[in-house]
Amino acid sequence: MTKILQRNLYREVADRIGDLIEHGELAPGERISEKQLCDRFGVSRTPLREALKVLATEGLIELLPNRGARVVRLTLKNVKDTYDLMAALEGLSGELACQHISDAEIAAIRQLHNTMLVHYRNRDLMPYFQVNRQIHESILAASNNDVLQEMYSNLSQRVKRVRYSKQMTERYWSQAVKDHENMMAALEKRDSQLLGQILRDHLCNKIEVATLAGVIDTEDDKSVANS
Amino acid sequence: MTKILQRNLYREVADRIGDLIEHGELAPGERISEKQLCDRFGVSRTPLREALKVLATEGLIELLPNRGARVVRLTLKNVKDTYDLMAALEGLSGELACQHISDAEIAAIRQLHNTMLVHYRNRDLMPYFQVNRQIHESILAASNNDVLQEMYSNLSQRVKRVRYSKQMTERYWSQAVKDHENMMAALEKRDSQLLGQILRDHLCNKIEVATLAGVIDTEDDKSVANS
DNA sequence: AAAAGTAATTATGAATTCAATATTCCTTTG
C-alpha cells in the first residue's frame, strides 16, 4: 500500500476512499473506521475527516452523528433516479454540443463511431463499451458547459460501482447501435432538438437499470455487519 | 451575532457561511479569513475548515492551496451554464411529475396558479414571484426524484445571490404567464412530453440571464482587494 | 440462565498545538 504524501491531502484521501468504494473494498452499508483508514493511508484524522465530509456531500457516504460514516447503500430507486437525471443531462449535452461543436470535433466523433461499429460487428463487448463511453464524453465536452460536466461526473461517480455491461442482449445491443447511428446523423446536421431527444431516450441507461433490478437490494436503510 | 453551539457543527457553519455569501457580506472574489470566521461563529478551526471543504465541493467557494479560500466569482458564462442546466432539470421534473402526481397535488398547484394570476393582474411583483417559486417547487417535489431535487437545490444555491426579479418587462411577464397557462394544461392532461418541453423552454431563466448581462463581471479570475 | 444495569473501552467531535508556506514590512544597495 503506497502511503500518501501529496499536498491537498484531503482531496487525495477522498479520491482514494472513492476508489475503495468503487472497487467494493468498502462494501455498501459498511461502517467506515477512521482509525483503520488513517493507518492505511498514513495520514492523521484531520484530513481524513475532511475527506469524509466531502464524500458525504458528493453522495458516496453518509454521516451518522456521533456514530461515524458508512458507505451509501444504493437502492434500485436511487439508481433509477440517478439514471433518469443522467439521461436528462446527456440530452442537454447533445443540444448544447450541436450549438458549439466544430467540424473537426464532429469528424473525431465520427471516427470513434466507426471504430465502435467495428467492435460491434466483432462483438467485442469491452472495446465497444470503451469507445461508446468516449463518444458520450466527447459530446459532453463539446457542450462547453463546465457546470454540466461537473454534475454529470458526480452522478457518474455515484453509480460507478454498480455499472454493469455484461448482460447486454443482442436485441438491446442492436437497438443501442441504431440509436448511435441516429445520434451521428443528428450531430452532423447539428440538429440540436433531435440530438437532445435521442440522447434523452437512448436506452443504454434503461438497460442497465433493468439489468440491475436483480442485483441491488430493495431495502432502504437496514444496518449491516461491518468488517 | 449568535454563537453556534449545535451538533453537526461543520454543516451549521457551512450553512451560515453560505448565508453570508448569499447576502453579500462575503463579496465575490473576497478572501475568506479562517480566524475571522472562527471568532465570528465562536468555533475552532477544525469544523470551520471542514465547512470550507464542503462549500468548495458545493461550488460556492474555491480553495487555493496554501492560500486559503475565496468566494467564487460568478461569471456570466458560469451563470448561463447553470441556468441551462436548471432548465433541463426543470424539464425533467415536469416529465416525471406527470407520471407520479396525484389529483390532489394537481389541484393544489392549480390553486397556486390561480393565486399567481391574481398577483399578476394586480402587478404585485414580489407575491407573484413567491407563488411562482412555490409552483415550480411543487412540480419538483411531485417528480419524486430525490437526486434531482438535491442537484437542483445545489444549483439554485450557487446562483441565489444574483437572482434578480426586478427588471421584469411587461412583455416578458405576460409571456411567462402564458407559459404557466400551458404548463397547467399539460399537467392536468398529464402530458409528460409537453410539460417537459414547456419547462425546458420556459423563458424565466433566460430573462434573468439577460438581466444579469450588465451586472456580473466578465473577468474570470482577477484577484480582488480583501476586507 | 436471561435480562438489566453499570463500568470499561473505544470511537467520534472539537480544540489546541506544531510545522510549513505565504505575506508583509523593513533594510540595504544600486
Add this chain to the structure above:
DNA sequence: CAAAGGAATATTGAATTCATAATTACTTTT
C-alpha cells in the same frame, strides 16, 4: 528614490490532545 533581498509576522496544513458520546463487556439480580 526605486528595487531587491531578507527578517518578522501572519496564515494555512496537518498532527496531536482533550472531551464527550457510543459501544462493549462484565456484573448483578431476578
